[in-house]
Amino acid sequence: QVQLVESGGGVVQPGRSLRLSCAASGFTFSSYGMHWVRQAPGKGLEWVAVIWYDGSNKYYADSVKGRFTISRDNSKNTLYLQMNSLRAEDTAVYYCARKFSPPAATEDWFDPWGQGTLVTVSS
């Protein structure tokens, strides 16, 4: 079955860096774009970044642009999120999600989601 497993979360001081990973299995990873979505404690969902299936296009939310970098290694079926200059407001559970759409569709959505990894930015 399709499975996404995030790792790399933890406690980090403001201004420091952290890299998250998302290991994919059960589908042809190199055929799908991938997203990162985050959820601050007790809050709603916020889209963070997307990468196309071949890495050719990457887009970011304004809140993380210039600080976060999304990347992927299709040979390892793994998605990454490099987070630099972390701030307290980046504290959240970070989910990876497959960029899913039916054939010939012009829009996509998030399906499925991983279980998430918690990032806490605190001194």
Place this chain on the structure above:
Amino acid sequence: NFMLTQPHSVSESPGKTVTISCTRSSGSIASNYVQWYQQRPGSSPTTVIYEDNQRPSGVPDRFSGSIDSSSNSASLTISGLKTEDEADYYCQSYDSSPNWVFGGGTKLTVL
């Protein structure tokens, strides 16, 4: 960019029907598809409606989605409520920036 506004919470009794709204702040609700996600406590979100009114396999037909251009909103309706439906529900749509937009979420209590 636009925003999607949902009620903070709704509650209803088992067996009843509840509707959760999602109002788009600018631009037409019909311009982009709306998805709905269910997030049970301690779990990741799962899709219950995609492309406004389509149900993924495995989602009961008690769940239905619709859009209303007159109110510029989308709705998720759950009929025959069960205690297992108690969860947070998020609407989501797409902005051409590109940007994927979520509503603030609605906490459904089945009491």
